[in-house]
Amino acid sequence: MKAGIFKPLKERSFRSLFGAQVFSDLGNWLDFLAIQVIVAYQWGLDETAIAAVIVVIGLPWVIVGPFASVFVDRLPKKHVMITCLILRIVFVAGLFFAPNLYILLLFVFLKGTVAAIYDPARQSAIRHTVSEEQLPEAVTLSQLSMNTMKIVGPALGGGIIAFFGARSPFIVEMVGFMIAILFLLKLPVLHETEEHNDKESAKKQKYWGELLGGFRHISKTPLLKISVILSAIAFFIIFLYDGLFIFVAQKLGFSEGDFGVLISAVGLGSVVGSLLMGNWTQWKRKPIHFMATAAVFSGFLIILMGMGSMNVIELPPVGWMLGAFFLGLLGSGESVPYGFILQSETPKEMMGRVSAVATSLQTFSMLIAPTAGALLAKWLGVSAVLAGAGSATCLLGIIILLFIVKRMNMQKAATEKQVQA
Template sequence: MVITLRRLPVSLTPLATPRLRRLLAAQVPSDLADWLDFVALSALVAFQWQLGPGAVASLTLALALPYVVLAPVVGVLVDRMDQRTLLIASNILRSIATAAFVLAPNLLVLLVFVILKSSADALFTPAKQAAIPLLTAPDQLLSANSLSHMINQLTKIVGPALGGVLIVFLELQQIFLANAGLSLIAALILLGLPNGLRSSHTNTARRKFSQEFIDGIRHIRNKPLLATAILAMAFGFFLIFLYDGLIALLVKEIGFSSALLGASVASAGAGGVVGSLLLGQFCEKRDPFQLMIASGLAGGVLIALMGHVGRGDIMMPPLVFCVLLFATGVASAGLFVPYRVVLQKETPPELIGRVAAVGEGLSAAAMMTAPPIGAGLAEIAGVSAPYLVSGYATAIFALMLLCVRRRIDKRDELMAGD
């Protein structure tokens, strides 16, 4: 069936490109497998093996560590090689590592397999970011990234819910094998991408990995807007993960029943989906960095409001609380999606793997360090404290970014005048 642009709303126009449609179609089973894995791994460690919080935390560390450690190697590989090959290989490697979970006799061996699986994920994410501008018209980058983020948010909603149902009817080992099958399905879909999916400006001369990675760092340093966006995203991840894992405690602190927890998480995820669609529909011609600033300001106020509800300063019925979480999800899309557009627009195709890997590594490092700090803050000052700190810090940081953006614009005007 041929899809024409006239039949599609603006937010869905990238789907009229068959090759991009194939990439996004492969992302569905790939992302779904990630969320099913997370649920099944948590159930294995916490319920089947009866291990404590430290073991569960070690899973999060194992999932994030490869993004930090492998960033230089992954970045250079993405810029050197065909994206089709990398996307397929990463899903095959992920399938093998996920199937190996079945063989893990203890936590230590399981963590080794989780690190291997996350290493494949660390390769898939920058390769996908490098492939999107190669498959998309320049004026549809925001819509294409919005669709990619929407898929991620949808699977974030469906995956844990489906995982909870599957745990009732299947053995955990069977779920791991099913997840391995999903990654293989993604690899099969990606086989339809064209060969030679890489920048025409890719340098064929091979140098040391460290030298090529430094080229990416040098490019970031010479692009103030890009460097600011990467640092802003990393700091944004840090602030998000200060409170992200404490939603259950916040719901309990407010006095809501545990039944509202699932609705709260689903509301935030649904907000991310709607926010992605709104961005693609109405914001294609807007400055992506300005979108990040506006979303950071709005999101910060909303997060702080959640903290005030948790502290008892504001009374809020459950339905309104879910609406608040929904609005927070909408604002979060305004951070994640425009950031990828800034990265893709400010980086030549032959460097995008290295630049994306730097961004992923810094964000992963923030994700690793923030949760224990947030937990400690909650222990000292109450569960609402991480929400208040994160919310107000996000809003203030967004205002600082506005000033930085104005300085960058003035610098560019002076350089253009010279």
């Protein structure tokens, strides 16, 4: 089998960056489970406390990430990432010793803040470690790490909690961040000097001008603008029903124990999708087409699940697990091209700002969607929300495809007019 998706790992720089990401991603999912166990089981708090944790996890990406990203673009990426990892170790230690919810939320927020700074630096570093030709594979590997750790992290965290106690994953997480630092210490100095040579010019550049530059770049780059809007709306739709999925699973006949298997099927589909996307990169020619088509098919699957929870369609559990697998597979068909567009349509020197702005828009959608989903579920019912979310996903993909076709026809007509003239 050809190297395919793993080609960028031949580059020493990217290999170090990717190794650090794997352990960083693992840590993120280890403590997500541990925090919920502490809040719900050890302290006996209700759903409001869990909701507060989830909101505080996402908040730094909205209110800190975009503003800090200007400094991320100015500073050496290697040093930024190492500093962030050191601070994350400190803040995870704070989570380990947190005596109550308020102290826990403080350290959750602080850890989320450095994560919101680390990620734009990592996104920017990708562009400095691989060639443009290897960018699709590098982006796919990055997505593969995130998708894989979504499965491995909670499973490993659950095992560690069972054997060593609720707070033990924090220790493993700190060790993981230390290993990530070791990988980054081996990262060669990135060639960023051309971006920072004119220091006097950089000093004269106003902070707000640079910050708004990230927003302006997205608004003035058609392909990037469409992908960011499509991704943000898709995230909103997904998180409308994400918190309700456990109730859908009950209606589909899944027991409490089997629910984890259903979620794992989605995760496995994401991993397989990332592997396929990395080994077949023809999608990079028309990434928006691919994202929109994936949205149409995934929306169709969500509608089927909604109809199943209404007892309109009946399938054995294995059939729904297969549907969940393909839902994860199609999810990679949206997330991987989005990551590629974000990287390929953004200048290296603006990568931090642009990625932080795009992530903040997505995270904002993720924060407001669960509340809207819960209200709609009380009004219309869980099954109706799921079917509606699937219909909205299909419609979104169709609208984007129609927009693309209309634009292509306009360009064709303009070309023909020029030829005739």
